[in-house]
Amino acid sequence: MKKKNKKKKTDIRVRLFFFAVLLIVVAVFAFRMKDYREKKAAEARAAREAEQQDDDPRGKSFWQGAPELTVELLTPNQYSRPQLPLMETNAIVIHYTANPGTSAQENRDYFESLKHGISGEHVSSHFVIGLEGEIIQCIPCSEMSYASNDRNTDSIAIECCHPDDTGEFTEETYASCVKLTAWLCKAFHVPVENVIRHYDITGKDCPRFYVRDEEAWTQFKADVADRYEELLEGKD
Structure with missing residues (x-):
């Protein structure tokens, strides 16, 4: 038994x-x-966005001079992509990720992870530029992102990756940021003087290196202005 x-x-x-x-x-x-x-689903949304760009009623001239970028739109959600319309485009706001050594993909995926609402954070950006100069678009320029506080409703945000705590961009990141910023200025009729830092809105130390080194920021805006003039002259 x-x-x-x-x-x-x-x-x-x-x-x-x-x-x-x-x-x-x-x-x-x-x-x-x-x-x-x-x-x-994300791939399908990206494909639709790419098709919309190909058939953009504004014409091919709208995209002339645009830097190469990958469209990986965030899933619509209340925490990182609320799909609220951008009321106007009056400024381009430059940020740094404050997350040294991370890639554009990692930061984009972080924004995506917020959709679950676990942290309760509301954070995102229209574009993220990686350490090697790669650009990922996370939110359409017709929608608002959660990046620039009370300027969310009238600005396009660019987050830039950086290799260390100084916040200085790599040469590749810097070059892509200049090209993207200048093209956005041309495409949305934003004066170069309206290219601003997160710091200029809230006093936050962002983008750190270009807050602490005013000469570097002045040079960045000069480089954007030069690229902007090239685009107006029809140079790619």
């Missing part, structure tokens, strides 16, 4: 073990399927 009871208990443990393993497998599969569907 004792042997039968022992065998019965062993059988129950084995069944419980396999049942637990099955539950874990099902949970992992469900999570991966959800992640896969979200990724496919």
